[in-house]
Amino acid sequence: MTDRQSPRSGQRGGGPRGGSPQREGGAPRGGAQRRDGGQRRGGQGAQHKRPDPARMAAFELQRRVNAGDAYANLALPEILRDRRVSGRDAAFATELAYGALRLRARYDAILSRCLTGRELGGLDAEVLDVMRLGAHQLLGMRVPVHAAVSETVGLARAVSGPGPTGIVNAVLRAVAEKPLEEWLEVLAGERSGDEPESTDEQITRLAVTESHPEWIVRALRQGLAAEGLTGEDLSAELAAVLAANNAPPRPTLVARPGLVHVEDLAAETAKESGTAPVPGRWSPFALTAGGDPARLASVRSGAAGVQDEGSQVVALALLSAELDGPDSRWLDLCAGPGGKAALLGATALQEGASLLANEVAPHRSELVRGALRPVLDRPGEPAVVVRTGDGRELGEELPGEFDRVLVDAPCTGLGALRRRPEARWRRQPSDLSTLGPLQRELLTSALDAVRPGGVVAYVTCSPHIAETRLVVEDVLRRREDVELIDAAVALRDAAVEDPRVVGPYVQLWPHRHGTDAMFLALLRRTEEPAASSAARG
Numbered sequence: 001m002t003d004r005q006s007p008r009s010g011q012r013g014g015g016p017r018g019g020s021p022q023r024e025g026g027a028p029r030g031g032a033q034r035r036d037g038g039q040r041r042g043g044q045g046a047q048h049k050r051p052d053p054a055r056m057a058a059f060e061l062q063r064r065v066n067a068g069d070a071y072a073n074l075a076l077p078e079i080l081r082d083r084r085v086s087g088r089d090a091a092f093a094t095e096l097a098y099g100a101l102r103l104r105a106r107y108d109a110i111l112s113r114c115l116t117g118r119e120l121g122g123l124d125a126e127v128l129d130v131m132r133l134g135a136h137q138l139l140g141m142r143v144p145v146h147a148a149v150s151e152t153v154g155l156a157r158a159v160s161g162p163g164p165t166g167i168v169n170a171v172l173r174a175v176a177e178k179p180l181e182e183w184l185e186v187l188a189g190e191r192s193g194d195e196p197e198s199t200d201e202q203i204t205r206l207a208v209t210e211s212h213p214e215w216i217v218r219a220l221r222q223g224l225a226a227e228g229l230t231g232e233d234l235s236a237e238l239a240a241v242l243a244a245n246n247a248p249p250r251p252t253l254v255a256r257p258g259l260v261h262v263e264d265l266a267a268e269t270a271k272e273s274g275t276a277p278v279p280g281r282w283s284p285f286a287l288t289a290g291g292d293p294a295r296l297a298s299v300r301s302g303a304a305g306v307q308d309e310g311s312q313v314v315a316l317a318l319l320s321a322e323l324d325g326p327d328s329r330w331l332d333l334c335a336g337p338g339g340k341a342a343l344l345g346a347t348a349l350q351e352g353a354s355l356l357a358n359e360v361a362p363h364r365s366e367l368v369r370g371a372l373r374p375v376l377d378r379p380g381e382p383a384v385v386v387r388t389g390d391g392r393e394l395g396e397e398l399p400g401e402f403d404r405v406l407v408d409a410p411c412t413g414l415g416a417l418r419r420r421p422e423a424r425w426r427r428q429p430s431d432l433s434t435l436g437p438l439q440r441e442l443l444t445s446a447l448d449a450v451r452p453g454g455v456v457a458y459v460t461c462s463p464h465i466a467e468t469r470l471v472v473e474d475v476l477r478r479r480e481d482v483e484l485i486d487a488a489v490a491l492r493d494a495a496v497e498d499p500r501v502v503g504p505y506v507q508l509w510p511h512r513h514g515t516d517a518m519f520l521a522l523l524r525r526t527e528e529p530a531a532s533s534a535a536r537g
């Protein structure tokens with residue numbers, strides 16, 4: 001234990017980090033270093049040597065994700081372990097596979113322009129995945145052309161036999177003829193006449209050049225427009241957020257208050273990784289560091305964890321919101337896997353509050369238990385407790401019981417696309433029709449569970465207005481015992497000094513804040529529970 005640094009008294013941990021997101025893991029540009037320490041020989045003799053394990057690992061991940069239903073972040077560690085790929089090779093494999101997954105639409109558009117007399121869809125799926133990996137080495141990783149082409153041809157031979165090697169070689173050589181900037185101009189196309197680009201044209205163009213499904217480009221545009229952006233500002237920010245989604249973030253750590261001091265965690269990470277950690281830009285408990293967080297003793301003990309700064313600051317904003325009366329019973333209604341619950345639980349322990357962390361999925365409530373392990377099962381009251389159950393029922397079961405409630409609602413996750421390379425291709429607009437009613441019911445239940453005068457934070461890791469402000473406005477319309485309070489004020493009190501964050505809703509953005517695109521609304525109960533039920537009826 002260190003001295004008690006509370007979210008409500010903590011100081012910001014240093015100046016703005018600034019700069020754009022870094023390349024993941026600092027992978028080498030000229031091709032991976034071989035596990036035996038030898039340097040790759042580029043093109044010479046590559047036709048007859050086995051593909052290197054890093055590229056094989058990247059290919060296997062592509063296949064598992066594109067042909068199956070694997071999640072890249074879960075499958076990759078297993079693949080790297082099985083293929084004994086580690087260190088710089090693992091970083092190379094990660095950057096290669098994640099980049100090819102994220103930028104699939106961009107690369108497919110380029111590859112199809114380089115395929116003469118054939119349709120991309122007519123290629124074997126394995127061959128197409130090999131080509132995507134080749135394209136990313138050439139255009140996204142600056143691997144020298146001879147190495148990228150010959151290694152990719154070797155990979156094609158290893159996975160599909162000699163048949164496709166000719167076409168892979170020809171297509172990649174054509175890809176290599178232009179740098180990325182020129183390809184992007186080609187994809188953007190020549191527009192004739194002086195007519196300004198229409199919104200639909202802009203969305204179609206960006207969907208290809210920035211590799212996102214059109215419905216997501218449209219949703220992000222709407223989210224930015226909801227903040228009052230128009231014209232060139234809107235276009236510039238839309239392009240910036242899409243680009244930010246394509247840049248892998250470095251993992252951010254949280255030093256859970258009262259369990260480890262952020263400066264001690266910084267010293268630990270510096271020792272472990274050999275690189276200087278960078279203090280958080282917003283959260284006083286955040287730092288960004290190189291190396292593998294899982295190797296840190298503080299992470300293994302649960303005193304620290306990996307947590308995006310956006311997630312940290314929305315939880316801190318709930319605790320900063322002004323409250324009259326008691327402030328000792330907190331609820332996290334949708335707690336799995338437990339990142340925000342762990343921050344709330346550590347603070348609860350410091351401040352003598354209790355926390356009920358609720359999660360509907362049993363396997364995810366086990367994850368919550370794991371995240372909360374340093375603060376669970378402490379003798380005496382108040383306590384940090386994990387419950388498995390449907391959050392929609394909690395408002396009726398425990399009406400008016402809590403002073404502060406977090407609803408971190410299940411959502412499309414469109415705010416975290418940069419860390420989930422396949423998510424943009426898996427999510428569908430139809431997901432909103434199941435999530436919308438659930439989000440409304442969970443928020444309603446949270447408002448029933450909070451006492452009059454208490455505060456509810458409605459949070460999503462999505463900037464899609466259908467799951468952010470429209471949900472809140474709908475619920476507000478149906479109840480007379482709830483008022484919206486300015487989340488920007490609470491966020492400022494908690495940590496975030498950014499004049500661009502204007503209430504009452506708060507929307508963080510990866511291109512502005514370097515965080516996931518977290519949404520936060522704060523609502524206060526104003527009447528007795530009975531009145532709320534009547535109003536809901």
Ligand SMILES: C[S@@+](CC[C@H](N)C(=O)[O-])C[C@H]1O[C@@H](n2cnc3c(N)ncnc32)[C@H](O)[C@@H]1O
Nearest residue numbers: 334335336337338339340360390391408409410
């Ligand atoms: C966005 S995640 C929460 C993330 C979490 N707060 C954290 O910081 O780690 C939403 C969670 O809500 C859970 N969930 C979905 N439906 C629920 C329900 N009816 N009641 C409670 N939890 C639910 C999901 O299983 C998921 O774990």
